[in-house]
Amino acid sequence: MVETSIRPEEAAHFGAMAGDWWDPKGASAMLHRLNPVRLGYIRDRVDQHWQTDERSLKPLAGKSALDVGCGAGLLCEPLARLGATVTGVDAAPELITAARGHCKGRGLAIDYRACGVEEVQGRYDLITAMEVIEHVAAPADFLRNLTERLAPGGLLILSTPNRTAWARLLTITLAEGFGQIPRGTHDYDQFIAPEQMAALLDQVGLQLRDTAGIAFSPSRGLHLSDDLRLNYLLTATARS
Template sequence: MVETSMSEGSTRATTSVVQEEIAQFGKLAGDWWDPNGASAMLHKLNPVRLSYIRDQIDQHWSLDERSRRPLEGKKALDVGCGAGLLAEPLARLGAEVTAIDPAAELIAAAREHASGHGLSIDYRVSAIEELEGQFDLITAMEVIEHTADPQAFLQSLSQRLAPGGLLLFSTPNATAWSKLITITLAEGFGAIPKGTHHFDKFIAPERMKLLLAGAGLKCLDVGGIAWGPTRGLHLSEDVSLNYLIAAAR
């Protein structure tokens, strides 16, 4: 969901956005909120992500796990928000949410859906590099594998993270199993739109930890998202398919 733009006479990417990714995801805006539509896999992933997010914020800020609004008084940023599948639950958890995506079609769909559900979310058509301010919680789910420069992307996230803040993100692992499930099967049989993923952009956890360190971030936790025929997608210690990371400065 990102594009590379170059300043005159420069070879350094000034934004994480890849134009082709914007077009690919922008096409999904019409049925993003349909649990049986083109984004059905995201609907299946979202409860798994939310379970991890809730556990990590409770641990990080020593919150009451019974609280219905644990993020009250905190600013949250959802990067690569799509049409708001994660931003809306973050708002319901009490956060003051800013959510960004470079695809204008997705932001339009997000605003319409949030308005229809009485939610106040600051949706913006933007890349992370264009944003100012700092946030207590930053989420970037299934985004880094779509960026032009993962190291620069993490650096930008780090700059937006407030002191004592928490960064949470997820991404496919760079394994043969992940390629089989995510690309060969899921994309091959239409569970995910074809062309969504490129295996050469998948990042293994060991490499990700090095990228985090390069951005001045410390890895706090790595959790797996596994798939099984009886359980479907679920949190697991197995990171071979997909994994979530919690990090802080």
């Protein structure tokens, strides 16, 4: 049997949100606000890494992408529109069912699978795992599995909350406390600080290439920033 980093209670928690995952005012509203910020960062990193034309509508044409912890496909669908051949995996079968249903009839061919990354075969040019590593049982093993599926010259992009009092206040005390995020979504003890993440990446043979913060302000909402206190994105490649 393949060992897995999936925590069944986490899969059940997110699976229960499948019914309104695509509703921008539903239980996943915060993900809808996060998604454009993530996409802006991913597009920039893709353009920088592969030296693609910033005006191109299909910068990922000819590239394969694996989105781990894909939910109901919020990130998979735009990655496919950017030209990638996309595989999305999630531990919650309910979310994969919702992802397939939403994708159907939209002219997108996305390979959705209800499984953990450990069960995925092959290698991918781009691997994304957004707000996932803080929900797995063994972050180092999870990163190792991502690394083993990264194609030569490939790009790994992650996002996760920082382990700070500010992140706990905004993410758990306020966002969960006032119902903007379902209660029980986050466990502060699972949050990973950037320096700890850098050490984990190094352990599995990855080289950190870039880090950017996702910050919040009343005037701008969620946006890319040099401020890493709340949440951060990172880019890594295999160490040469």
